Amino acid sequence: MNKYKIADLTVTMSPMHSPLLPQSETYLWHGEEEPVCHIALTERAKAWYAEHYHTNDESLMEYMETGAIFYQKLLEHQGFLLHASAVCVDHKAYLFSAPSGTGKSTHTSLYLQNFRNRAYIINDDKPAIRNLNGTFYAYGTPWSGKTRLNRNVSVPIQGIAFLSRSETNDIRRMSDIEAVSSILSQTIRPRNKLLAELLLERIDEFVKKVPIYSLSCNMQPNAAILSYEVMSKGEIK
Amino acid sequence: MKIKEGFLLKQVADHHIVIPVGSVDFDGMITLNETAVFLWELLSAETTFDRMMDAFLEEYQVSREVAERDLAAFLEKLRAAGILDE
Numbered sequence: 001m002n003k004y005k006i007a008d009l010t011v012t013m014s015p016m017h018s019p020l021l022p023q024s025e026t027y028l029w030h031g032e033e034e035p036v037c038h039i040a041l042t043e044r045a046k047a048w049y050a051e052h053y054h055t056n057d058e059s060l061m062e063y064m065e066t067g068a069i070f071y072q073k074l075l076e077h078q079g080f081l082l083h084a085s086a087v088c089v090d091h092k093a094y095l096f097s098a099p100s101g102t103g104k105s106t107h108t109s110l111y112l113q114n115f116r117n118r119a120y121i122i123n124d125d126k127p128a129i130r131n132l133n134g135t136f137y138a139y140g141t142p143w144s145g146k147t148r149l150n151r152n153v154s155v156p157i158q159g160i161a162f163l164s165r166s167e168t169n170d171i172r173r174m175s176d177i178e179a180v181s182s183i184l185s186q187t188i189r190p191r192n193k194l195l196a197e198l199l200l201e202r203i204d205e206f207v208k209k210v211p212i213y214s215l216s217c218n219m220q221p222n223a224a225i226l227s228y229e230v231m232s233k234g235e236i237k
Numbered sequence: 238m239k240i241k242e243g244f245l246l247k248q249v250a251d252h253h254i255v256i257p258v259g260s261v262d263f264d265g266m267i268t269l270n271e272t273a274v275f276l277w278e279l280l281s282a283e284t285t286f287d288r289m290m291d292a293f294l295e296e297y298q299v300s301r302e303v304a305e306r307d308l309a310a311f312l313e314k315l316r317a318a319g320i321l322d323e
Contacts, residue, residue, distance in 0.1 A: 176250035181266050196258040204249045
């Protein structure tokens with residue numbers, strides 16, 4: 001059993017398979033603090049996945065279940081998850097969220113092309129977001145999707161854009177309520193009422209602090225130039 | 238009638254919103270205006286149309302006709318979304 005520090009939370013975990021085992025290596029932690037929880041794939045969980053996902057693939061179950069446990073725990077620690085690709089440019093995080101297949105990773109890869117070594121991917125699939133003393137940070141985690149791009153860092157969030165595809169590039173600020181609805185559609189809604197309340201509290205704080213945009217764009221480099229141009233100037237309240 | 242189990246009403250970003258929790262077969266978010274919040278809260282315990290009408294008329298300066306129409310419309314919305322337990 002190993003100790004890890006993920007999104008500034010100390011946890012214990014015993015990864016056995018790929019991708020979790022190699023992905024969690026950079027999060028190994030040798031500090032003295034007590035872990036906030038132990039993350040493991042139980043027999044009961046295995047049976048559930050077998051039934052609902054018709055799979056016996058333990059490496060997949062391990063990856064999904066450990067992620068689910070972690071992100072649920074995150075709610076109890078001023079955090080939540082967003083289904084987004086998070087890129088860091090000049091020490092600020094830009095998150096692009098959308099349903100799967102819309103082009104989040106494509107958009108952030110344009111950032112890498114454009115900014116080269118000023119930019120890197122924080123988490124390409126599910127950045128953990130946490131409110132620490134009034135500032136919202138995006139974190140890398142071992143659960144970063146197909147491309148496996150992630151770094152064990154915390155970066156203050158400069159802005160979030162909800163992406164949709166279109167012929168031309170356009171970006172605008174979302175109203176607060178539009179932002180709430182968009183975030184809810186790209187996070188995991190807990191089945192527990194208390195955790196759901198925590199999630200809503202976090203979202204409330206978030207939309208009041210961080211600028212949230214609606215970005216409709218194509219896959220050309222100009223799309224990234226536009227989103228960066230506007231989002232880098234956004235004001236954090 | 239009352240609101241089904243598994244709906245959470247909370248104020249978020251200066252709006253009153255309702256989301257499903259638990260194993261509720263409803264995928265979305267509803268926003269309620271002030272009046273709707275008032276009516277929603279009446280439905281948090283078992284109640285009847287008539288009792289709601291009385292509370293509505295006591296709280297708001299509207300005619301019986303307007304109150305009846307608005308209340309019926311509100312209940313119909315909840316019914317259509319599968320939120321009402323009757």
